[in-house]
Amino acid sequence: MDTLLAPDARLARRVLRAVPTMLLWAAFAVAAFLLWPTNLGGCTTLTIVTGQSMEPTFHTGDLVVTRCTSPSVGDVIVYQPHELDGPRIIHRVIGGDASGWEIQGDNNDWVDPFSPTGDEVLGVQWFSVPKVGLAVQAITSPWIWASLIVLAIAILVWPRDDDEDDEGADETPAAAGPPEAVPDLEPAAPGETS
Structure with a gap:
């Protein structure tokens, strides 16, 4: 026996199906907001x-994620x-203020020669x-990319075993078609036409 769903039940079902998609998009928007890089107008530096x-x-090799905020000592x-003019330095604030921070690496015995101001702090x-x-x-290494390209070309160009098996199949006679006319080799008698 078929029962018809009430219109409210259909609507509720559609809403419940849409919730996971909406949550996924919301999570994507939050992640994009939090991880949007500074070079694209965001507030995050990797x-x-x-x-x-x-x-x-x-x-070496650790990824540090920073957010634009006012630093304090420590x-x-x-x-x-x-x-x-270019390289980034990651060190600890040991003193100073926004007009010029005192910076030192945890493993260094000396204070950095630079006193970054607020606009230099990323x-x-x-x-x-x-x-x-x-x-x-590793992913951005030109050697890795060159190796992957050479490997891809080798895979595309290298003959497969299937190709060797197919060589015998190419030697089959051509498809049957209308027979070719065979020329008559006997000379025609005078007065006969061919």
Whole structure:
């Protein structure tokens, strides 16, 4: 016996089917807001640690995620001094204020020669993920990409075993068609037409 669903039940069912999709989109929007990089107008900076100046806190290959906020003494910050024109430095604030922070690496005996101001500080450490940077460096390595391209070309060009089996099949006679006219080799008698 078929029973018809009430209109309210259909609506409730449709809403329940849409909830997981809406939650997924909401989670995506929150993640995009929180992880949107500063070079695209966001407030997050991703930095891969190189060197030993921040050991034992961070090691080479660790990924440090920073958010733009006002640092205080004891915070780990990422800054980009104007004097160096490009590289980022990740060290700890040991003193100063927004007009010029005193910075030092956890594993260094000296204070950094730079006193980054508020506009040079890219962010304060939010969280870190150990060794993720090593995978990112491997993926972006030109040697890895060149090796993958050579491997892909070799796979495409290398003959397969199936090709050798098919060679015998190519030697079959051509498809039967109308027979060709065979020329008459006997000379025609005078007065006969061919």
